[in-house]
Amino acid sequence: MxxxxxxxxxxxxxxxxxxxxxxxxxxxxxxxxxxVVRKLEQNRRHAARLSTLNALARVLDVETSVLVGxxxxxxxxxxxxxxxxxxxxxxxxxxxxxxxxDPDPEEAPTxxxxxxxxxxxxxxxxxxxxxxxxALLPQLIADxxxxxxxxxxxxxxxxxxxxxEAYQVAATTLTALGREDAGxxxxxxxxxxxxxxxxxxxxxVGVSTLAWIFTKQGRLEDAERVALTTAERIxxxxxxxxxxxxxxxxxxxxxxxxxxxxxxSDTVEDLLNQASAAAARIGRDRLDYATPFGPTNAGVAKVxxxxxLGQCAQALRTARTVPDLxxxxxxxxxxxxxxxxxAYADLGKEDHATRALLTAEATAPEWMRYHGTARRxxxxxxxxxxxxxxxxxELAGRLGLDE
Numbered sequence: 001m002x003x004x005x006x007x008x009x010x011x012x013x014x015x016x017x018x019x020x021x022x023x024x025x026x027x028x029x030x031x032x033x034x035x036v037v038r039k040l041e042q043n044r045r046h047a048a049r050l051s052t053l054n055a056l057a058r059v060l061d062v063e064t065s066v067l068v069g070x071x072x073x074x075x076x077x078x079x080x081x082x083x084x085x086x087x088x089x090x091x092x093x094x095x096x097x098x099x100x101x102d103p104d105p106e107e108a109p110t111x112x113x114x115x116x117x118x119x120x121x122x123x124x125x126x127x128x129x130x131x132x133x134x135a136l137l138p139q140l141i142a143d144x145x146x147x148x149x150x151x152x153x154x155x156x157x158x159x160x161x162x163x164x165e166a167y168q169v170a171a172t173t174l175t176a177l178g179r180e181d182a183g184x185x186x187x188x189x190x191x192x193x194x195x196x197x198x199x200x201x202x203x204x205v206g207v208s209t210l211a212w213i214f215t216k217q218g219r220l221e222d223a224e225r226v227a228l229t230t231a232e233r234i235x236x237x238x239x240x241x242x243x244x245x246x247x248x249x250x251x252x253x254x255x256x257x258x259x260x261x262x263x264x265s266d267t268v269e270d271l272l273n274q275a276s277a278a279a280a281r282i283g284r285d286r287l288d289y290a291t292p293f294g295p296t297n298a299g300v301a302k303v304x305x306x307x308x309l310g311q312c313a314q315a316l317r318t319a320r321t322v323p324d325l326x327x328x329x330x331x332x333x334x335x336x337x338x339x340x341x342x343a344y345a346d347l348g349k350e351d352h353a354t355r356a357l358l359t360a361e362a363t364a365p366e367w368m369r370y371h372g373t374a375r376r377x378x379x380x381x382x383x384x385x386x387x388x389x390x391x392x393x394e395l396a397g398r399l400g401l402d403e
Contacts, residue, residue: 128367
């Protein structure tokens with residue numbers, strides 16, 4: 001027997017009653033209109049602004065994704081996209097706008113609420129909580145679009161800045177899931193929004209995203225070209241601010257990633273040295289536009305490049321010297337441990353490789369399920385394993401490789 005899926009309103013009502021609140025009390029404490037709460041619970045509304053959901057979730061003492069309802073998987077079904085991917089596609093290319101339908105009657109969120117929603121979404125992405133991204137990001141995009149229509153002057157430019165970053169999150173998420181076409185569409189939307197925003201750095205951030213998309217597509221020369229051309233244009237000077245050094249360094253690492261996959265080790269070393277010098281000049285790790293850069297990330301990048309070049313023993317020696325690994329977001333740390341696993345596997349040290357993979361899983365468990373390299377190395381190690389029950393076999397089961 002198949003039971004109907006709970007709606008957002010069903011969840012709000014259930015949690016509200018559990019906390020012995022009336023609709024009026026919930027609305028008052030969340031500073032939202034009681035009519036929105038009523039219509040949600042009556043299923044006369046099936047969505048709400050992310051800022052509204054955030055406020056309700058705080059009062060109900062749950063994560064916002066609990067109200068929205070996390071999709072169980074991002075993986076494609078045989079008959080098409082999974083619900084999460086489809087929701088992101090619809091957010092990037094909404095039919096309602098194409099048809100000129102009436103906008104959502106709920107009041108557009110404030111710039112402060114939009115920025116808070118963006119920070120929350122970016123934090124979730126850095127932790128690799130993929131299901132929550134699929135649940136929350138479409139609404140953030142819709143909210144930011146609504147704000148660009150409702151706001152004027154400076155606030156409109158600020159709303160476009162949030163919209164540009166939200167589209168960039170969509171672009172990287174879709175690309176990571178193998179939907180490079182939809183990811184590129186999201187990137188184009190982000191560039192358009194960035195050019196209408198009040199943040200001159202957003203176009204540079206967009207180029208970094210584009211270089212990453214091109215690399216995922218195998219367009220390595222294009223990735224190198226866009227990253228290096230932009231890096232040359234924004235090359236920092238003596239009085240440059242840390243954020244400018246950070247964005248420049250990120251572009252150099254994007255270009256180096258494309259080059260290392262083309263086997264150009266000499267050029268890669270030069271770019272890495274420049275990026276490391278920029279990181280040293282900053283002196284500490286930063287997080288600009290949801291991307292880390294600094295001495296730690298430069299060290300992690302060097303390990304990745306050495307693994308890609310097949311210099312695995314040197315990669316492991318370098319890995320032991322990377323400073324302050326805990327300063328990086330969980331997904332960056334998990335990727336670092338996957339690189340260690342690749343190096344150990346190449347040297348025939350399967351037990352060490354498995355331990356590195358288990359560390360990666362402990363760091364970002366949901367991210368591991370969707371990371372192609374992690375899945376491939378687990379599959380390879382399981383193939384080498386003769387025991388029926390083993391840590392790597394159990395890991396393969398948790399990653400769904402036996403399904």
